[in-house]
Amino acid sequence: MNEPGVEVEGMRVAFDGVTALEDVSLSIEPGEFFTLVGPSGCGKTTMLRAIAGLTDGADGSVAIDGRDVTDAPPEARNVGMVFQNYALFPHMSVHENVAYGLRFHDLGDDRSEDERVAELLDLVDLSGVADRSPEQLSGGQQQRIALARALAPEPDVLLLDEPLSALDAKLRKRLRVQIKTIQQELAITTIYVTHDQAEALALSDRVAVMHDGHVEQLAAPETVYRDPASRFVAEFVGDNNLFEGTVTAGGTCIIVDGAKLPLPADAGVSAGESVTLAVRPEAIAVVDGANGSGSVETTLEATVETVEFLGDAYRAHCRWQDRRVEVKTAASEPPSGEVRLRFDRADAYVI
Amino acid sequence: MLRTLVFGTTLFGYRVTVTGPVAIVAAHAVAAYPFVSRNVTPALGSIDDRLVDAARALGADRTTALLDVELPLVVPALIAGAAFAFAISIGEFDSTVLLAEGVDSATMPVALERYTGNRSLGPNLGPATAMGTVLLAVTTVSFVLIDRVGSGWNQ
Known part of the structure; x- marks a missing residue:
């Protein structure tokens, strides 16, 4: 059982001849909180979408828990995904949103749908909102519902695409602690995409700093901060005086x-x-x-x-x-x- | 000219004629098509792609995502498009009157024309007025429907 949680090999993606990712390989440990950080256009979101199977023309292999999913469609990969704009289904209630993934997954136990939804709403501290419609909730609440929805089918890996970028600074800090707590509680392999280097340093077990479609440095947050591998990393992560x-x-x-x-x-x-x-x-x-x-x-x-x-x-x-x-x-x-x-x-x- | 272009065409020496109910339905579909697509296409285009991505990551295949997410979100546009098509169809006269030549069944405007323009029996204004009123009411109701539900989801 020492398979990597997520293994990506030789991932290349080009859109209309423009290279978004050039031959990137990653090996992420089971239960690890792994962050892809970089400026916009560095390929971090493309990488995440390639792991989810949502990128057309991705050239490279992806394995989740040792299971090769390179040719599998997104619905067969068992990933949980959270988007920057929440992407909750507007025509469904909170309960229906969270329960949506359950109809496609047999969790192999006798918990009813209602019990599982209640369990997840409890996990994200939003027990009382099951019957509301998503648009009645604040941004932070919507994102917690989106997290609950992604976790409901017990995915093998949780993919978070800039989940906090649309929220204000105070809420962002509170919610990131909550995400980290939940991640540790469930011990779920997590890949987090952000452009915010402080967020990356605060949350991650390991960080991959990306730039122009490749990984500049892949290391623990402390190493990235104290011993940047390149000038780009030194300038991007924290503040630096360069002579x-x-x-x-x-x-x-x-x-x-x-x-x-x-x-x-x-x-x-x-x-x-x-x-x-x-x-x-x-x-x-x-x-x-x-x-x-x-x-x-x-x-x-x-x-x-x-x-x-x-x-x-x-x-x-x-x-x-x-x-x-x-x-x-x-x-x-x-x-x-x-x-x-x-x-x-x-x-x-x-x- | 009318013989070849409007009522049919000659192919390989055979005369192909399309008239009657089938032709009327086809003509109305052609007339209403742009109004339906003008309503539904923007609605489909404005759906956030990530809603479909989210559904697929949760386990729905492409068809299921279409049925569960995209279609429910364009229902208002579909209803508005259908109401437009209905209003156009019920009021359509020009092509119907030509295609309904020699056919007993016809649409209301054509029947109306037959009542008012009956040369052998003289104009029959009673049924014509009644039909005109019904047409007016039906068209009004369908435009109220377009106005009420056509605005779609406020995203």
């Missing part, structure tokens, strides 16, 4: 616009190489001009241009030698004027 420069003769620093910046000890670069050094805004400390240490290698003399108050921190947009440097500081007062920015070389990484 392009040439490695010095000693291999310990790079020269950026005539200034020396220290490289992390294990950078593994050779002298003269052109590399990019990335530093997260929260890894940079703002040091007062007066009591900053004099180390030239670690300190940037910068001017604060704009400060945003984030509640728990300030985000300062500074200018250092014609470059913008973003700093996040938990200080109680907003930084201003001439400052020194300092970071530990261990917190920087080379792309």
Whole structure:
């Protein structure tokens, strides 16, 4: 029983000659919460639809729980799918929506349809709405009904296509916790598509960052955040300050616009190489001009241009030698004027 | 000209004539077809594709999804289209009067014409007026129907 939950091999999809996916392979563990994240047009939704069997002209194999479904129509794949716009049947009540998939599936036990629907409405905390019509519900409630509907036939894999994108920020955060809780409770293999990198990091066991039809990096959220595999990932996931420069003769620093910046000890670069050094805004400390240490290698003399108050921190947009440097500081007062920015070389990484 | 184009045509030396009830039904179908398709096509086109995707992921095959999801959602447009077709059919005169030549059964406007234009017995205004009133009522009811149900699901 060590079959992967979902195995996709060599998936290629092109629409009218434009490549949407170029030879992507994925292996997703049973019970895993797996996220495809990327900007719009990166192929993440195409990938999800290909797994569901909803993409015409998908070239590549798909197996669910070891069962090859490459040639199976969507209705024979036993997947549960949730869409961004809920896609609830407007002419059916909530009960009928949730019960719809049950007529095609024999769950192999003696639970009646009514019991199963009640069970699912309870799971999504919406017990009292069975007789309502979907349009009487709020967006968040509709999406929970859509989730209940997708889970009703006990699918082998749950596919979520930007399920929270149509909701407001507060609701989005609450609902994502609920989705994660339900996913863990049912231990169901889940593939989640989002353009929101914060959502991807918050929810997933593993994340695949997609760009232009291919996977840029596939790793745990922590790895994607702390050790991005490419410049694209570094810029897409979280905020980053990027410094392009040439490695010095000693291999310990790079020269950026005539200034020396220290490289992390294990950078593994050779002298003269052109590399990019990335530093997260929260890894940079703002040091007062007066009591900053004099180390030239670690300190940037910068001017604060704009400060945003984030509640728990300030985000300062500074200018250092014609470059913008973003700093996040938990200080109680907003930084201003001439400052020194300092970071530990261990917190920087080379792309 | 009338002999060949309107009442039939000559094929391989045989004269093929189509008149009577079948021809009348066919002519009315042709006249009503654009009104039905103008109603139903946009309604079908406005159905979110993802509703069908959702039904299929839940286990419905394409035909079942059509019957369970798409058709119920275009029922208002179908009813409006049918009411249009009915109103057109019941009021249609030009082609019917030609095709009903020599046939006993005819549509109401043709029967009406026969009552008012009967040359041997003289105009019979009583039945003609009654039929005219019925026609008016039926057409009014069908347009009220179009107006009430034709708006469809508010999506």
